[in-house]
Amino acid sequence: MSQADLTMHGHPPAGAMAEPTFSVPAKKMAMWLFIIADTATFAGCLVAYGFTRNATPDWPRPFHSIVNVASMTFILLTSSLTMLIAIREAEQGKKDKAFRWMMITALLGVLFAFLHIREWLELIDKGLTLFHNPYGTPMFGGFFFSVTGLHLTHVIGGVIALIAVGIRYRGGRYNAADIEITGLYWHFVDLVWMFVVPFMYLMNLGH
Amino acid sequence: MADPTYKNGGITRDIGIYVLLLILAGVQFIIAYQNISSTQMFARMLAVAVIEGGVALLYFMDLRENRGLRWFVLIFAIGVLLGLQYGWTDSFRLLDGVRWAQ
Numbered sequence: 001m002s003q004a005d006l007t008m009h010g011h012p013p014a015g016a017m018a019e020p021t022f023s024v025p026a027k028k029m030a031m032w033l034f035i036i037a038d039t040a041t042f043a044g045c046l047v048a049y050g051f052t053r054n055a056t057p058d059w060p061r062p063f064h065s066i067v068n069v070a071s072m073t074f075i076l077l078t079s080s081l082t083m084l085i086a087i088r089e090a091e092q093g094k095k096d097k098a099f100r101w102m103m104i105t106a107l108l109g110v111l112f113a114f115l116h117i118r119e120w121l122e123l124i125d126k127g128l129t130l131f132h133n134p135y136g137t138p139m140f141g142g143f144f145f146s147v148t149g150l151h152l153t154h155v156i157g158g159v160i161a162l163i164a165v166g167i168r169y170r171g172g173r174y175n176a177a178d179i180e181i182t183g184l185y186w187h188f189v190d191l192v193w194m195f196v197v198p199f200m201y202l203m204n205l206g207h
Numbered sequence: 208m209a210d211p212t213y214k215n216g217g218i219t220r221d222i223g224i225y226v227l228l229l230i231l232a233g234v235q236f237i238i239a240y241q242n243i244s245s246t247q248m249f250a251r252m253l254a255v256a257v258i259e260g261g262v263a264l265l266y267f268m269d270l271r272e273n274r275g276l277r278w279f280v281l282i283f284a285i286g287v288l289l290g291l292q293y294g295w296t297d298s299f300r301l302l303d304g305v306r307w308a309q
Binding site: 036040073205 | 217218221222225228229232235236238239240245248249252253255256259260263264267268273275276279280283284287288291
């Protein structure tokens with residue numbers, strides 16, 4: 001069918017235009033593809049960490065308290081719930097409420113980042129850096145800061161996205177579907193944390 | 208326009224899933240304090256993390272509602288993870304003091 005045929009009838013006949021892949025809107029599909037690619041990035045980092053940890057008999061266990069990491073986990077999981085509430089409100093057209101829940105989610109993200117950076121500073125104060133580790137092999141610091149740093153970057157990016165999308169949604173430039181797509185990203189950040197916590201923190205817990 | 212699949216379920220279900228995820232996260236912390244070998248700990252941690260991730264994917268990210276996308280993500284993710292596991296044997300080489308494969 002030619003372009004002229006499409007133009008003459010005013011709109012394309014059924015079947016002339018391609019259906020969205022998996023019946024998912026293009027923007028949402030793009031986010032899913034990003035998430036899949038990012039999963040490969042994190043999986044690569046964690047598997048590389050697994051190689052090194054497995055090959056290092058005296059792998060250090062520098063963590064002695066779970067309070068901070070438990071708090072961060074609780075905050076991030078709670079932020080996923082608040083994000084879901086924001087999506088529900090947006091679906092019902094309650095713009096102000098959706099915006100408010102998005103900002104609460106962003107606030108929880110900021111709190112998470114604050115706790116994370118505070119923990120980093122404490123470790124750096126004890127001499128743990130990317131290339132130095134007073135507890136044993138220097139590789140530990142390299143992996144710890146790289147993996148958690150990559151995740152923290154995602155959290156900070158997510159907070160910026162939440163604020164930007166939230167403001168534009170309230171202003172009428174974005175709709176509920178955009179909130180949902182931002183939510184997908186935020187849930188992914190939460191999902192990655194579910195793997196970072198056991199392997200980077202809990203398995204390195206000194207008893 | 209919002210994806211109509213998101214209309215399914217409700218806040219009660221979301222809170223239920225959230226509580227389930229909190230419990231699973233708590234299980235990981237309990238495993239961390241068990242007196243078991245690193246291999247056993249790794250296996251248990253991984254099992255719980257996979258369940259957690261699966262629940263989040265299905266209910267928070269709504270993969271439950273889209274069968275085609277669910278299979279696409281699953282097959283792709285398993286392919287990538289299996290590909291990454293291909294290198295495991297070389298880490299054992301390092302442990303045993305054997306030279307890296309050329």
